[in-house]
Amino acid sequence: MTKMEFKMEREGVVKEGDHVTVTEGSLPSGFFYYTIDPSLAMSPNVAREDRLKVSEGDVISVIENDRGFYVTVRFDC
Secondary structure, eight states: OEEEEEEESSTTSSOTTOEEEEEEEEOTTSOEEEEETTTTEEOOOBOGGGOOSOSEEEEEEEEEETTEEEEEEEEOO
C-alpha cells in the first residue's frame, strides 16, 4: 500500500471514499507527478524510484488548511 498527497484548489471535487484514477506526467528533470483525473488535484514531484505502480486508488482524507485543500489517496500496490 502506498499513500500520496495531492493539492486540490477547489472544495468538494473529491471526498473521502471516492475511487479515483490518476495520470502520470514527467518532467525534464527526471521527476514525475500525478494528476487526479480530470485535473482535479496534483501531486508534488516524485522521484523515479517512488513512481506509482497502479493508476487507481481511494481517497482516505481531505483536509483544508490556510494553503488550500489536501487530498490523501491510498494506492494498493
